[in-house]
Amino acid sequence: MSLERPELTRLQRWMQEVVVHPGTVEEAIESAEAEREIPSEHLGEVVLPSHSMTSAERIGVYHGMYLMRMEEALETDYPVIRYHLGDHQFAHLVREYVQRYPSTSYTLNRLGDYLPQFFLDESEWPQAAFLHDLARLELAMTEVFDEEETPVLGAAELEDVSPEAWEAARLQPIAAFRLLAFKHSVIPNLVAFHEDRPSPSPRRRASWVALYRRDYSVLRLELSRAEHDLLRAIVDGTPLGEALAVAAASSKSSRQQAKVFRWFRTWISEGLFTAIES
Amino acid sequence: MNDNRWGLPDLGLGVGLRTTHYSHILSEKPEIGFFEILTENYIDTGGRPLFLLDQIAELYPTVMHGVSMSIGSTDPIDFDYLAKVKALADRTGALWVSDHICWTGVLGRNTHDLLPLPYTEESLAHSVERIKIVQDYLERPLVLENPSTYLEFGASDMPEWEFVARLAEDADCGLLFDVNNVYVSAYNHRYDPVAYIDAIPADRVCQYHLAGHTNKGTHIIDTHSDHVVDPVWELFGHTIRTVGLRATLLEWDADIPPFEVVHQEVLKAGDWRRQEVADVA
Numbered sequence: 001m002s003l004e005r006p007e008l009t010r011l012q013r014w015m016q017e018v019v020v021h022p023g024t025v026e027e028a029i030e031s032a033e034a035e036r037e038i039p040s041e042h043l044g045e046v047v048l049p050s051h052s053m054t055s056a057e058r059i060g061v062y063h064g065m066y067l068m069r070m071e072e073a074l075e076t077d078y079p080v081i082r083y084h085l086g087d088h089q090f091a092h093l094v095r096e097y098v099q100r101y102p103s104t105s106y107t108l109n110r111l112g113d114y115l116p117q118f119f120l121d122e123s124e125w126p127q128a129a130f131l132h133d134l135a136r137l138e139l140a141m142t143e144v145f146d147e148e149e150t151p152v153l154g155a156a157e158l159e160d161v162s163p164e165a166w167e168a169a170r171l172q173p174i175a176a177f178r179l180l181a182f183k184h185s186v187i188p189n190l191v192a193f194h195e196d197r198p199s200p201s202p203r204r205r206a207s208w209v210a211l212y213r214r215d216y217s218v219l220r221l222e223l224s225r226a227e228h229d230l231l232r233a234i235v236d237g238t239p240l241g242e243a244l245a246v247a248a249a250s251s252k253s254s255r256q257q258a259k260v261f262r263w264f265r266t267w268i269s270e271g272l273f274t275a276i277e278s
Numbered sequence: 279m280n281d282n283r284w285g286l287p288d289l290g291l292g293v294g295l296r297t298t299h300y301s302h303i304l305s306e307k308p309e310i311g312f313f314e315i316l317t318e319n320y321i322d323t324g325g326r327p328l329f330l331l332d333q334i335a336e337l338y339p340t341v342m343h344g345v346s347m348s349i350g351s352t353d354p355i356d357f358d359y360l361a362k363v364k365a366l367a368d369r370t371g372a373l374w375v376s377d378h379i380c381w382t383g384v385l386g387r388n389t390h391d392l393l394p395l396p397y398t399e400e401s402l403a404h405s406v407e408r409i410k411i412v413q414d415y416l417e418r419p420l421v422l423e424n425p426s427t428y429l430e431f432g433a434s435d436m437p438e439w440e441f442v443a444r445l446a447e448d449a450d451c452g453l454l455f456d457v458n459n460v461y462v463s464a465y466n467h468r469y470d471p472v473a474y475i476d477a478i479p480a481d482r483v484c485q486y487h488l489a490g491h492t493n494k495g496t497h498i499i500d501t502h503s504d505h506v507v508d509p510v511w512e513l514f515g516h517t518i519r520t521v522g523l524r525a526t527l528l529e530w531d532a533d534i535p536p537f538e539v540v541h542q543e544v545l546k547a548g549d550w551r552r553q554e555v556a557d558v559a
Binding site: 006007008009011012015019020044045046047048051052053055057058059061062065069070073102104105106107108109110145146147148149175213216217 | 383395396431466468496
């Protein structure tokens with residue numbers, strides 16, 4: 001029995017099911033999702049064979065390019081994970097990931113947004129906890145790269161704050177800023193990628209990083225736990241007097257207390273803040 | 279030969295703006311007619327790409343070329359996307375906004391591929407209706423590119439060139455005529471590319487595309503990864519004789535060589551344009 005001409009909606013649903021299927025094109029055409037739209041025995045009526053290709057081979061061109069495109073996009077956002085896993089395992093990761101989190105955006109820049117979540121979902125995945133941390137680092141780097149440009153708090157604005165207002169003042173970070181705490185050491189893997197050295201094996205060790213953008217370049221500050229905690233308090237809106245007092249109180253010596261104020265000066269000079277509310 | 283009906287200018291020769299060429303363009307300021315920017319590369323960033331684009335748009339005319347309008351999709355039109363497209367066009371002063379005669383996904387998904395439409399009355403009416411809505415929203419003519427395709431639907435009841443011509447007329451939109459795509463699809467589907475070119479309404483054509491491709495033997499893939507082949511140059515010559523001179527752009531998106539190589543390639547189109555002017559004179 002020949003196929004009644006499929007209306008546009010059905011044809012597009014069928015073609016998409018075939019194109020995004022993770023198996024071979026034959027498996028895609030015979031998948032339950034594709035069969036629901038157009039039974040596979042009608043393939044030759046829906047897609048005409050050419051002088052040199054079968055109907056399956058012709059739609060296979062689109063099917064074959066789909067995963068390649070997804071892999072290319074995810075490699076752009078996650079070069080360190082790709083470097084760590086190698087070609088074969090990264091391709092496997094992409095195939096699994098886009099099944100669970102296919103693109104729903106007009107831009108491929110958002111395709112990788114759920115990779116950290118994927119490694120939480122897939123705790124059986126080899127090195128999942130480490131890869132979750134590494135994915136968070138790389139996702140934050142792309143976010144910092146793409147964030148809106150916001151003005152940096154200048155010396156003049158700081159000087160305008162009266163000494164008595166400092167206690168209650170709150171600092172607002174620039175948009176292109178992310179503060180991250182990891183359960184694993186991830187920066188050595190980033191460095192190894194950039195230096196073309198073997199990617200280190202995962203190491204479970206707490207680490208803290210501030211990512212920010214200056215002159216349109218993404219920069220990082222590796223932090224101690226104490227630095228992270230103080231910076232976290234500040235960017236969460238804790239009044240400066242309170243945040244600095246807590247940090248200073250937990251410091252054991254006056255030398256360490258001086259360090260707290262040195263951190264603060266570094267963050268200001270690196271341009272991590274856009275405004276001060278006093 | 280006619281101009282296009284909107285009076286959109288012939289910007290001469292241009293190339294697609296690619297990140298690997300930013301520093302060369304800004305330091306050397308090459309003599310080139312215009313740059314075509316990939317819409318989706320700039321609508322969701324406030325960082326370096328937009329900062330550099332602003333500088334380039336100060337120096338050169340720009341046009342926008344998108345891949346996600348999905349004009350033939352049966353999904354609802356994405357007005358959030360259109361709002362960003364419009365805002366970018368306003369920001370850069372892009373002379374026109376283009377996309378493709380295709381669909382990219384349904385059911386809320388995006389395959390990020392330029393998928394082919396069946397050339398039927400149903401898909402023609404559907405696309406025409408959507409183009410009109412999009413043009414009203416963007417408040418400027420939409421310019422749509424003929425696709426390169428790797429399959430033919432049994433449901434099609436007209437040739438691609440008839441579909442493209444009727445689409446442009448019925449929707450009152452512009453055409454970005456990709457000469458390489460005509461060659462690729464003609465090879466893949468064994469039709470006459472000259473018949474295609476001759477059927478295109480000249481006054482709707484606002485821009486040309488040229489590109490290299492990859493011949494797999496059984497079929498050609500539109501990879502934009504190489505020099506333009508001689509048969510495509512010949513078709514370009516026929517196109518400018520038939521349609522007229524229009525802003526002509528070279529696309530090179532994979533294995534991108536240094537800017538000078540891309541620039542030299544598009545300058546070859548200048549030879550064809552000069553020949554055409556000489557012949558007319």
